[in-house]
Amino acid sequence: MKEPDDQDTDGGKSDRSKSDRRPSQGSSKSEPRSAVKEDYKFLENTTDETVTEGEESYLEDDDSYTEHLEGSSSSLQEDYAESVGESRYMETPAPAAEEAEEKVKKKISETFFYYYTQLVSTPFVTPDSNIPLDLLTLVHSFGYDCRKRANLQLLDNNTVLYVAGNQLILLNLKTKEQIYLRSSSGTGIGVIGVHPDKTYFTVAEKGFSPKIVVYEYPSLRPYRILRDGTDLGYAYVDFNYNGTLLASVGGNPDHTLTIWNWKEEQPILRTKAFSQEVFKVTFNPEDDEQLTTSGSGHIKFWEMALTFTGLKLQGLLGRFGKTATTDIEGYMELPDGKVLSGSEWGNMLVWEAGLIKVELCRAARKSCHQGPINQIVLDEGEVITVGSDGCIRIWDFETIDTADSIDDTGLLEIEPINELQVDKNVKLFSMIKMNETGHNFWLAQDASGAIWKLDLSFSNITQDPECLFSFHSGAIEALALSPLTYLMATTALDCSVRIYDFASKTPLAQMRFKQGGTALAWVPLLVSYTGAQIIAGFEDGVVRILELYDPKKLTVFAGRKRILDAEIRLKQVFKPHTAHVTALAYERDGEILATGSKDQTVFFFEVEKGYKPIGYITTPGPVCQLLWSPSSHPESTLLIICENGYVLEAPLPTIEEEEEDHDVVSYEIKDMSIKCFHFSSVKSKILRLIELEKRKKKKELREKEKEERRKQLAAEMGEDGEKELQGKEEEKEEEEEEPLPQIFIPSTPCHILCGFYSGPGKFWVSLGGYDAGFLYHCAFPPYDKSRDIKEQRDEPFDFRFLQDTEDNPIQAITFSINQDVMFCGMKNGAIRVYILSQNDLSLTNMADYWHFNMHDNNYGCVKGISASFDDRFLVTTGADSNIFVFNVFSEFELKKATKAKVPSPRFGIETEPLPKDIEDPKTYSIENARRKREHDKLMKEVEEIKAGKREQLKALRTEFWKLLEMNEELPKHMQFKRTDFDVDSKIRAEIDRKTVYKIQQVEKELGWEKEKHRIGLMKLQNRYKSKPDDDYEDPKDVQAIKEAQLCMGDFNLKTASDYKIPEHMRINAAKKEEELGHLDSLAHSKKMHMNKCILSLRDLKVAVIEEIQCLVQEVKNIQSTLHISKHVPIPQIPQIHPEEVPEKRFQYDEETLLVFKRQQMKSRAGKDPEVECAGSSGSAGGFLRISSGKDGDLTTRDSLSRSSKASSFGLEVPKLLEFERADPTEVELEVMKRDEIKHMYMQQYLTNRIKELIVTFDAELRLLRHQKLKLDTQMKLSDLHHVTLFQEILLLKNFEKQENILQERVNSLDKEEQDLQWKINETLKEMEEKKNEVARLQDQEKALYAGFQAALGENNKFANFLMKVLKKRIKRSKKKEVEGDADEDEDSDESSEEESSLESDEDESGSEDEVFDDSICPTNCDTGLFELALQLREKRLDIEEALVEEKKTIDNLKKEYDTMSKKVKIVGTNLNAAEEALEAYQREKQQRLNELLVVIPLKLHQIEYVVFGEIPTDLSGTLVFSNHSLGRLQERIVQLQEENSKQQKLNKECRERRKQLIREKREMAKNINQMEETVRQLMISKFGRVINLEALQTLSVNTTLEELKIKKLRKELSNAKEMKMWEEKIAQMRWELMMKTKEHTKKLHQMNDLCIEKKKLDSRLNTLQNQQGNAFQGPRKADIVAREKVTELIQVQAERISALKKEIALLRKKGGFILPPIQPPQENQMKPMDL
Secondary structure, eight states: OOOGGGGGGTTOHHHHHHHTTOOOOSOOSSSOHHHHHHTTSOOSSOOOSOOOSSSSOOOOOTTSOOOOOSSOHHHHHHHHHHHHHHOOSOSSOOOHHHHHHSOOOOOOOTTOOOOHHHHSOOOEEOTTOOOOTTSEEEEEEOOOOTTSTTOOEEEETTEEEEEETTEEEEEETTTOOEEEEEOSSSSOEEEEEEOTTSSEEEEEEBSSSOOEEEEETTTOOEEEEEOSSOSSBEEEEEEOTTSSOEEEEEOTTTOEEEEEETTTTEEEEEEEOOSSOEEEEEEETTEEEEEEEEETTEEEEEEEEEETTEEEEEEEEOBOTTSOOOOOOOEEEOTTSOEEEOOTTSOEEEEETTEEEEEEEOGGGOOSSSSOEEEEEEETTEEEEEETTSEEEEEEHHHHHTOOOOSTTOEEEOOOSEEEEOOTTOOEEEEEEOOOTTOOEEEEEETTTEEEEEEOOOSTTOOOOEEEEEOOOSOEEEEEEOSSSSEEEEEETTTEEEEEETTTTEEEEEEEOSSOEEEEEEOOTTTOTTOOEEEEEETTSOEEEEEEEOGGGOSOOTTOSOOOSOEEEEEEEEOOOSSOEEEEEEOTTSSEEEEEETTSEEEEEETTTTSEEEEEEEOSSOEEEEEEOOTTSSSOEEEEEETTSEEEEEEOOOOOOSOOOTTOOOOBOOSOOOEEEEBOOOHHHHHHHHHHHHHHHHHHHHHHHHHHHHHHHHHHTOHHHHHHHHHHHHHHHHHHOOOOOOOOOOSSOOOEEEEEEEETTEEEEEEOGGGTTEEEEEEOOOOOTTOOTTTOOBOOSEEEEOTTOSSSOEEEEEEOTTSOEEEEEETTSEEEEEEOOTTOTTOOOOOOEEEEEOSOTTTOOEEEEEEOTTSSEEEEEETTSOEEEEEEOOSSOOOTTOOOOOOOOOTTTTTSOOOOOOOOTTSOOHHHHHHHHHHHHHHHHHHHHHHHHHHHHHHHHHHHHHHHHHHHHSOGGGOOOGGGGOSOHHHHHHHHHHHHHHHHHHHHHTHHHHHHHHHHHHHHHHHHHHOOOTTOOOHHHHHHHHHHHHHTTOOOOTTSTTOOOOGGGOOOHHHHHHHHHHHHHHHHHHHHHHHHHHHHHHHHHHHHHHHHHHHHHHHHHHHHTSOGGGOOOOOOOOOOOGGGOGGGGGOOOHHHHHHHHHHHHHHHTTOOHHHHHHHHHHHHHHHHHHHHHHHHHHHTHHHHHHHHHHHHHHHHHHHHTTSOOOOOOHHHHHHHHHHHHHHHHHHHHHHHHHHHHHHHHHHHHHHHHHHHHHHHHHHHHHHHHHHHHHHHHHHHHHHHHHHHHHHHHHHHHHHHHHHHHHHHHHHHHHHHHHHHHHHHHHHHHHHHHHHHHHHHOSSOTTHHHHHHHHHOOOOOOOSOTTSOHHHHHHHHHHHHHOOOHHHHHHHHHOOOSSOOOTTSOOTTSOHHHHHHHHHHHHHHHHHHHHHHHHHHHHHHHHHHHHHHHHHHHHHHHHHHHHHHHHHHHHHHHHHHHHTSOOOOOOOGGGOOOOBTTBOOSOOTTOOOOOHHHHHHHHHHHHHHHHHHHHHHHHHHHHHHHHHHHHHHHHHHHHHHHHHHHHHHHHHHHHHSSOOOHHHHHHHSOOHHHHHHHHHHHHHHHHHHHHHHHHHHHHHHHHHHHHHHHHHHHHHHHHHHHHHHHHHHHHHHHHHHHHTSSOTTSOOOHHHHHHHHHHHHHHHHHHHHHHHHHHHHHHHHSTTOOOOOOOOOOGGGOOOOOOO
16 A cells, blocks of 8 residues: 555656656647647636635646757656756765766756646545545635744735645735645645745755755746755755855754755755754855855854865854854845844844854843844845844944944944834744835734734835734634534634634634633534534633624614624633633533533533533543534433543433522532543554464465475475475474564553544544554443542454554544544644445444645644535644635535625624623632632631630620629628639649640741741841931932032132132131140040050960969979979069059058168268168169069969969878888889879970960060051151141131131121011011002992992982082091191192092093082982982091002002112122132131141052152152042043043034934925915915905904803803702701701610610619528529539530631641531530520
8 A cells, every 4th residue: 555645656656757857748839829828727627736716726738838848858858867866965066077078968948847737746545446536625725834934925916925734825915815736745845935036936845855846937837846955854945146046954854055056956065054953044145155044053154165176165153152142043144244143132143254243232231122033134225123022123234234342241232213013912923025116015924823014114104014814823722613604613822713704715703812722612503593602612721602693784883993794702701620621512402511621620511501510520631522422322421531541431410400509519520420441552462463464374375385385296206205395394484483572551551632432332542652553442341330440441342453644643533424434634734534334433444545635744733623514615723823624525516606604693782791701810710619619608607606606605704704793792701712613623724734735836836937027027127227217318418419519510629729618628726626636635545545455465464474373383393293304494484574563663561661761861860972872772672672572472472372282282292102112013103104194294284385375475465566566657647747737726826816807797797688688578578468458448449439339229310419429529627636737738638639530530521510519418319328428428538548548658668678679789799798808818728728738658559650660759749649539530530531422422413403403494494485475375366465364363253152152151150040059958958967966866865864774773673683682592403503504515615616726727728628517416505594
C-alpha cells in the first residue's frame, strides 16, 4: 500500500522523469496569443486542483503552452536532466577547468513551464476502491496562520498571498475571492516570497528534500523548481534587488544557506548558516554580494568573496559585547554596509564590522518599542519600525546613519518623527507596502489574528487604521455546526466566539470575552427549535449560553448606525467548574446538559428549568469528551472519556420534582451506578499476534515448498535424498527461529484522544503515544461497587488496524447522517475518510479510505471536524488557526448561491436585560458557592447557638447575682459563705486549670506571631518617634535655601569692592569676644581631658607596680623551694618617681614637723648659712624619700601583707620537715619531681606575666605621648588663632562706636517709616468708612423722596406744590446755642452752597413768575400731606447737613494722607541713605579685617600649587580652599558646561522655530490679504461699497434673542411664584412637625413616669414576697432541687462550650472537614428555670 504523502509519484519514476519538464505538445499555428490567454480562464466543470471562489477548478489547456523551444523537447529534457543531476550539495561550483572539459549544456528556455496537474499533490485513495478522488473539494478557507513568519505577500494592489496549511491562497481584496494552489509534496509549505517585479512568486515547501517552486503571475503556472536546498523545510527566501538571485535558508536540522540562479535552477553557493534557528535572510539592496541572516540569539553578515579556490560565502558573526544576547527578528541593511537591527527589549542596534556601534533608545532611556521589533524598513528616506506593541514609528534616517555612542553605556537617545498606534491588543508581525500612486498605504500582518490597512502619510487627511480581515489567533479549540442551516461557530483561546455562514463564505459575527474558549456545542432543536442558541465553555470554568439572531428583523433600530447580518447576545451564564471546560453534551431528548472539565468533574443541568443544577460526579482523570447514547440504545447513558485512560458510563441522573433541599451541603451525586473501564495497553500483544500470523503463513509456504522439493527428490534420488533434505531443513529452521516480541505496557497510560459508542455498553477509542495505530473496541465490565477503579485493568476485546497511523493517530471523529462515512482528523493535519456499511458502528469493513493533507503537517493537528446537517459540507479546524470548508462529493449537484438563514430574533429580545456576566476568574463555581453558603449557614447556626447559650448564661448569672445580693441583705449569722455557693470546688479548679493550660497552648502557638508583631510595632514606634511634625523643616534644607538665597549667582570675594556682607556674617566686638571665649573654653576642656588621661595612666602604673610586687614575692617564694641552678632572674620592680606625684610635696606627718622645728631652731642659733643650706637640702631630700617611702608603704601595704602571709606559709613547711632526714621513697621522689615541675612552670608564668604588664603599660604610655604631641600642635594653633581673634577684637572696638551710631540711625528711621505706614493704613480705613457713610446718607435721601412720591399717589394735582415745599431751601436756626457766630455763618454758607440733584432739577423746571407761600396749605389740599412734606423737609435738611460734614471730614483725611505719603517718601530716602552708609562702613570694616594676617598650617600634600614639579618659594599669589569648596567649584564648572550646551541646543531650536514661524507668518499674511481682497470684492458686488460688518451686526435686531429674553422673564416670574408657594407649604409642614414632636415628647414623658412607678411597685412587691417568713427557715427541698439542676446545667453547658470550641478550631483549619452542627442530647436539653 502506498503512502498518502507519496501520491504525487504514482505515475512511477520513469513517467515522472519524462513528464516533470515536459512542455506543451500542442501547436500554436492556428491560434493567436490572445486565444492562448483565454484558455487560462477559470471554468466550472474541470478537475484541476487550482480552484477559485465561484468556480471549482481551472483548466490548463494542452494548447496553452505554444512557445517553441530550441531543439526538440526530448533533447531538451535529456540535457536539462543531466544539468540538474550534476548540481549536488557542494560548497562551491565546479572548477573552471572541469567545466571547460564538459560539453556545453543548453540553458533552460525562458518560455519553459511545468504542468501544474503533474506537479501538484493529490489525495491518496485505497487501490481498487470506488472512492472518487474529488470526494472532498475545498470550497473556502476562513482561517489565517497569523503567527507564521512573512505570511503576507502582495502581488498587486488587489491580490495578497498567504499560506494556509498545504494550500497557497491568493485573496482578492475587493471581491474577497480566493484562489488555491496545492503544495507539490503534500507535507506543508514553509515560506513564500515575491519577486521585486511582482511577476513571480516562490513557494518553499516542507518535507523530505523539499522543493522551491517558482510560479509566474498572473498565469499561476509553475516556472522553475529548485531542488536539494535543505533537508526538511525552508525557513525563509528572498530575491535580490534585481530579482536575478534567490537566497534560501533551511530550518532544523541543517540551517543551510543557499544562493540560487533560480532561472537556471542552479545553486551558486551553499553553506551552513548557523547552528541554531535562523529566522530570516536578505540581500543588501545596494550590493548583491552582501547578505544578512538573523535568528535565535545571533545575527550574521555574509559576503561573496572570490578566493583562490573559487567563489565562497564568508560569514562574520555579530558579537554583542556588553549588550545582552537577543533574538533578532527584524533588521535592515544601510547603504554604507552597516546594519540596523531590533532587539527583544525594543531598542535598535546599529552594527558595524560585526560589532554593535551604538544602541538607540528614546528619551529618558525609554525603549523604542515595548517589546520586540519584528520589522525594519527604509522607505522614502525614513526608517520605519514595526513592533509587537502594535506601534509603527518613523525615524530620521540621517540621525540613525550618523549615530554614535557618547558615553560608556553605548546608548544614544533619539525621538521618532511620527508614530501610529494601530489599536489595542495588536501585535504587528510584518508589513508590506501597497503600490498606489499618491497614497502611502501598507498592509500589516497582526499576530493577534487580523490583516490591517494602514495609512502612513501622517497628514491632515490621513485615514484611520482599517481592519480588512479578522481571524482566530492560535489554535482553534472547538467547532460546532448548526443542526438547521449552514452556520458554524468556532472558539479559541484568543477569547472570542465567531459565527460563519460557510455556504455563502461569509463571516457573520463575533463576541469577545475575558477568558479563552475551550468547548462549544450547538443547542439541539429539541431545546431551541429555531436553532439560535450556542453553548460555550471557557478556560475559567464558566459556561455561557449565547443567542444568535438577525438584527435586521428587530422592530426598533434606535441609535443603530450599521446593521450587521447577525449578532450574538449573552442569554445565560453560570460557572460549574474551576478549570478548563473541555466537553459539552445534550442528552438525546434535550432534557439534560452535561459539562466536563479538567477539574475531573462532570456536571448535570436540567434544561427545562433554566439550566437548574442537578449535581455532579467526580472522574478519575481530566475529561476530554462526553457522548450521550443515541436513540437506538434502550437506555440513555453518558460516555465519559478521560485523558488518562479511564472511560466511564454514567446513567441518566434522576431529576427531583420537589423544591430544592436547602439542607444539602453539596451538589455531588454519590449514589450513581457508574461503570468504569480502565484501558490497559494491548498493542504489544497485538503485534505479537501479527508476528505469529506472519510466521504461521511463512511456515505454511515453507511446508508447501518442502513437499514439492521432497517429491522432486523422491522422484530423482529416492529415499536417501529425501532424508538428507529433511535434515538440512531442520537445521535451517533451528537457525532461523527468532524470539517473539516482548509484552510491553507503558508505565504512564497513553492519552485517549477520542471515542464513540458502538452499541450498548460498547465503544471505540483512539489513543496516542505508544498505543497509536489502532482503533480499540471495548466493553464496560459489570458494575461492582466494591471494585477499586485505580487497581482495575481492562483490555479491549477487538481492534482495527489503521494504515500509516503509528505516529499519526486520529484526533477527532465524526460520522455522516447515515453513519456510512466516517470522517477522521489526524494529528498531522490530514483528513481521512473511511467508507463503511450503513449503520455499521462495529467497523467490520474499514479497508477502503481516502486521505488528504490539508492543515500544516508540523503543528496543524485537527482539533475539530464536523459535517453539515445535510452532509453536503465538511468543516475542519486545526491548531494552525485554519478553518477549511469542503464540499462532500454527491451525485446531486449543489444549488448555486446557497446562503445560510440566520434565526429571527425572539419577540421582546431587544427589551430583555442582559444577564450579568462572570468576568472574574476567581468567582466561586456552583459547587463552591453552595459549599460556601452551607458553611456560612452552619457558622450562622453555630453563632446563634452560642448567642443563645450566652443569653442563658447571662440570665443565670443575673439570677446568681440576685441570690448573692439577697444573701448579703440577711443578718450576718444567717448568711451563706461565698464558698457555699460552689456546687463543687473541683469543677472550678479544673476549669481554671484547663483555662490556664489553653492560654499557655495559645501563647505557644502564637509565640512566633506575637514576637513578629512586637518587633514590627517596636520598629513602627521607633520610626514614628523619628517622624517630624507636619510643619517641620529639615535644617539642611533651610540652610541650603538660605545659602542659595545669599550666594547663588554671587561668588564675589571678600576683597571685592562691591562685596555685600550678608546679615548672618556681620561681626562685631561682642560676637568676636564670645568666639574668643568659646576658643578658650575649648582649649581648657582639651587640656583637662589630657590631664585626666595622664592621672588615669599614673593610677594604672601604681596598680601595675602593686601587682608586680605581689608577683615578685610569689616568685621568690617559689624559688625558695627550687635549686639555685633553676632560678630565673627576677625582673626589677618599677618605682614611682617624685615628679610623678607632685601633690605629695604638701603632705606631712609628725616626724616632718619635728625636723622642720629643729631646722628653725638651728637657724635661730645662727649656724653657718652653708650648713643651713646643706641641712635644708638634706631635709628636702629626706622629705622626698620619706614621702616616697610612705607612699610605697601605702601603695604596697596589701601586697606586703599578702606576700608576708605567703612567705610565712612557705617557710613553715620546711620547719615541719626538719625532724628527721630519711631517704625519700620512690613515691616521694615522684611527688617531689612533680612539685618541682609545677614550681618551674609557675616561675616562668609569673615572670612572663610581669613582663606582659610592663609592655602593656609602655604601649599605653606611647599612645598617650602621641596624643600629647597632637594636643601640643592643636594648642599652638589655638594660640595663633587666639592672637588673630584678639587683633580682630581690637579692630572691631575701634569701629564699634561709629557702627552703633549708624545702626541706631537706621533703626530709628525704620521705626519712623513703620509708624507712618501704620498711620497711612489707619487713614485709608477711616476714609473708606466715611465714604460708606456718605453712600448711606445718599441712599437715605433717595429713599425719602421715593417714600414721599409714593405717598402723593399718581394723579395728585398738588404734587408739584408739595414737591416744591419739600425741596425748598431755607435757613435753619442753630440747634445748639453754644455754637458761635462763625459756626452759624459757616453753616449758612454750606447750606446755601450744597444742593441736591433733585433741587437743582426742580429749580430748572420751576421757572414760574409767581412766588408761592409754603407756610399756608392751599385749599382742597390734604393737610396731612402738607404736614408730611414739612416734616420730610426737616429730615432732608438734616441729611444734607450730615453729608456736608462727612464730605468735609473726607477732604481733611485726604489732605492728611497726602502729607503722610510725602513724609514716608522722605523717610524712605533717608533710610536708604543710612543703610548705604552702614553698608559702606561694614565694607570698610571688612576690608580692614581682611588686612589682618592669619596663620594657616598646611601639609605638603595639601599644597597643589607647583611650578615645574616643585613648590615655589613665594606663595603669596595662591588661594586657600577647603576640599569641599574646591569640589563644589569643579562640579559647578561641569554644570555650567552642561547648561551652556543645553542653552545652545535650545537656542538652535528656538532659531529654527522662529524661522518656521516667520515663514508661517508670511504665508498667513498672504492668505489674510487674499481673503481681505475677496471679502472686499464680495462687499462691492453685494452692497456696492465697503461697509463695517460689525457695525451692521450691532444695528440689526436679533428677534430670536429678544423672544428668548421675554420667555426667560416669564419663566422666572412663574418660578418665583411656584417657589413662594412651596416655601409656604414647607413652613406649614414644619409647623405641623413641630406640633407632632411636642405631642410625642409629652407622651414619652408620661410613659417614663409610668415606667418609674411600675419599677417602684415591682421592687416593693419583691420586698414583700421576700419578707413572708422564709428568711429565718432552713433551705427548702425546692431550693436543693433547683441547685442540683443549676449544677447539672452548668456541667452540660461546660461540655457544650468545650465541644463548640473544638468545632470552631476544626473549622478554622485550612483543610479541616466541615461537620454538621452538634446536636445536644435530649436528656440534657433544659429550659431556663425561675429560681
